[in-house]
Amino acid sequence: MSISLDNISKSYGKIKALNAISFEVADGELFGLIGPDGAGKTTLFRILTTLLLPDQGQATVAGYDVIKDYKNIRNQVGYMPGKFSLYQDLTVAENLNFFATIFGTTIAENYDLIKEIYIQIEPFKERRAGKLSGGMKQKLALCCALIHKPQVLFLDEPTTGVDPVSRKEFWDMLKRLQQKGITILVSTPYMDEASLCDRIALITNGKILEVDTPKAIMAAYPTKIYKVSASQTYQLIQDLKTYPETHSVYPFGQYMHFTSNKTNFKPQDLIRYLEEKKHTDIEVIETVASIEDTFMELSK
Amino acid sequence: MNTIRYIIQKEFKQIFRNKAMLPIIFVMPLIQLVILSNAATFEVKNIKFSYIDNDRTAFSRELIEKFKVSSYFDVINEFPSMKAANSAMLEGKVAVILEIPSHFERNLLRDKRTGLSVTIDAIDGAAAGVENVYINQIVLQFNQKARVKLMPFDNQGALPQNIDTIPAFWYNETLNYKTFMVPGILVMLVTMITLFLSGMNIVREKEIGTLEQINVTPIKKYQFIIGKLFPFLILGIVLLTVGLLIAKLLFNIPMVGSIGLLYAYTVVYILVILGIGLFISNFTDTQQQAMFIAWFFMVIFILMSGLFTPIESMPYWAQVVTEFNPIKYFVQVMRMVMLKGAGISDIYPQFFKTLAYALAMNGLAVLGYKKVT
Numbered sequence: 001m002s003i004s005l006d007n008i009s010k011s012y013g014k015i016k017a018l019n020a021i022s023f024e025v026a027d028g029e030l031f032g033l034i035g036p037d038g039a040g041k042t043t044l045f046r047i048l049t050t051l052l053l054p055d056q057g058q059a060t061v062a063g064y065d066v067i068k069d070y071k072n073i074r075n076q077v078g079y080m081p082g083k084f085s086l087y088q089d090l091t092v093a094e095n096l097n098f099f100a101t102i103f104g105t106t107i108a109e110n111y112d113l114i115k116e117i118y119i120q121i122e123p124f125k126e127r128r129a130g131k132l133s134g135g136m137k138q139k140l141a142l143c144c145a146l147i148h149k150p151q152v153l154f155l156d157e158p159t160t161g162v163d164p165v166s167r168k169e170f171w172d173m174l175k176r177l178q179q180k181g182i183t184i185l186v187s188t189p190y191m192d193e194a195s196l197c198d199r200i201a202l203i204t205n206g207k208i209l210e211v212d213t214p215k216a217i218m219a220a221y222p223t224k225i226y227k228v229s230a231s232q233t234y235q236l237i238q239d240l241k242t243y244p245e246t247h248s249v250y251p252f253g254q255y256m257h258f259t260s261n262k263t264n265f266k267p268q269d270l271i272r273y274l275e276e277k278k279h280t281d282i283e284v285i286e287t288v289a290s291i292e293d294t295f296m297e298l299s300k
Numbered sequence: 301m302n303t304i305r306y307i308i309q310k311e312f313k314q315i316f317r318n319k320a321m322l323p324i325i326f327v328m329p330l331i332q333l334v335i336l337s338n339a340a341t342f343e344v345k346n347i348k349f350s351y352i353d354n355d356r357t358a359f360s361r362e363l364i365e366k367f368k369v370s371s372y373f374d375v376i377n378e379f380p381s382m383k384a385a386n387s388a389m390l391e392g393k394v395a396v397i398l399e400i401p402s403h404f405e406r407n408l409l410r411d412k413r414t415g416l417s418v419t420i421d422a423i424d425g426a427a428a429g430v431e432n433v434y435i436n437q438i439v440l441q442f443n444q445k446a447r448v449k450l451m452p453f454d455n456q457g458a459l460p461q462n463i464d465t466i467p468a469f470w471y472n473e474t475l476n477y478k479t480f481m482v483p484g485i486l487v488m489l490v491t492m493i494t495l496f497l498s499g500m501n502i503v504r505e506k507e508i509g510t511l512e513q514i515n516v517t518p519i520k521k522y523q524f525i526i527g528k529l530f531p532f533l534i535l536g537i538v539l540l541t542v543g544l545l546i547a548k549l550l551f552n553i554p555m556v557g558s559i560g561l562l563y564a565y566t567v568v569y570i571l572v573i574l575g576i577g578l579f580i581s582n583f584t585d586t587q588q589q590a591m592f593i594a595w596f597f598m599v600i601f602i603l604m605s606g607l608f609t610p611i612e613s614m615p616y617w618a619q620v621v622t623e624f625n626p627i628k629y630f631v632q633v634m635r636m637v638m639l640k641g642a643g644i645s646d647i648y649p650q651f652f653k654t655l656a657y658a659l660a661m662n663g664l665a666v667l668g669y670k671k672v673t
Contacts, residue, residue, distance in 0.1 A: 049516045050516065051512065051515055051516060071518065074516055074517060074518040075518045077516065079513070079516045081509060081512050081513065083509045084509070085508065085509030085510050085512055085513045086510065086513065087310070087314065087510055088508070089313075089314050089317045089318065090310065090313060090314065094310070094313065097306075098306060098310055099513075099517070101302060101303060101306040102303050102306070102307075102514070102517050102518075102519045103517060103518065104302075104303070104518070128317075144513075
């Protein structure tokens, strides 16, 4: 096991940031930690990267205990914090050199690992890191986190605030790094990125809701789910909420995702109800549950 | 070793790339040195002098003439009455009023004695004392010729009449206040710059988040701290060098003692300041907090250093407190080595106290710096 957590808890004063978290990440796995802001993702990362001590529970990273063997862990992991934290007044090359040096290595030694990413920012290597675009900064940060050939890579919300094209590129890079045998733990608030992971853990309010493959999580959705649309979207939500057979309803793109509390629910009943409420262009279509649906259902 | 070297290199790059900081580090202190050394004087000069001459004789005019030629007095005005003079003093227009009584000349010639009334604005007590001495000296000279007995306003001026004292001022023969002030101000500037920079440096990494990235690396605490602080030691030394050059070339301050000894002591001293700076860094989260705490210590250190006011005249408890003031030792050593030519054995007490202080501060700072929270 590359990462294992057993009953990890951490409180800040009265706020319980993490509440008895347990899960395991296998060697070479691309594992996603999916949850909204404030779910406790960063706290979990800081414990696993030995920056923060847990109040209770045990955790190991690359086979080392996060409390007792923290020195070994620091040699084995790469960490990319959510906030860009390289030296803005040093150039791209200087930043990379700096981190290579303090890890006791050189750029040349592990160049093959970062090559693919580094060649994209190499034209700007004399530019100061603070003057790079968001996507470039992120690539540089990834290079710096990889320069010592870590066994485990921690990426805390790497795609937050990054444009959709760069986000896709970034996930492609992660896939390729995974093929080189690096275990990756990545957190994200974007549910659509969850399906790109091997396995995911859904986390909210410091608690793990579910740990499984994205497919299994979607398949395990308990009831049928319908997407509903009509011309008056706002009125539609209000009316769906007052509909007696409604179990849950929330906006999803241009549709409402609707589930019923009745096992023998018939879409025609809903259409009739909406017509009575003077809605036009009514559509009620059965659809597949997404990670987001599962998340909303579980965190209810 | 490689790691430390690289961190030092990185720190220097960052210092020299910060275009706003460079002038703050080098130009501002030197401007302060030049301005403060010229302005922060204890000499009482340009005293605003006024008089009321009720006698209007050759004698009274001669006495006033003596004040007019003195470089210490600016004769502002002659008042027709004491009332007008008093209201001028109330407004702060004059600092000294000399009233010459009517029949001044006649009484002097006939009775061999007369009185003079002197009123001094004593809001600044120290300056008033000095002014009183100057006035007495001038009247005394006049007296030697005319044998006038001065009667100060408060009637307490006991004057030695026939004893001449000729003082010899050692180490600063001409009583040049710059000789006294420049080494002290130089100490203040070296301290300020090194304390502020080191105090804010690690906090800055905390603020921008780079410390978090550093903390997950296998870098050792001592490597990081040495790498961080060494550049400021160099900066402090460079600042001292430039300051000494200005002291020599611009103010012609005598440098009697060994410059090597001065530098050796300065290195130990800067270690104390860097330790304090690091200590502040550990317990603050923003540069702003660090700055205010550094100021708090700086003001106490400067005012209780003996730079502006002698430590001997402080109350006993304050004198005890000054034992923990590194600036006090540096001011003493600077003045002793530069002006008196003190050797290593003369500054043993200061040297060892500073060394102990450096070890204690840096020890505390290293213990206080935690990579894990």
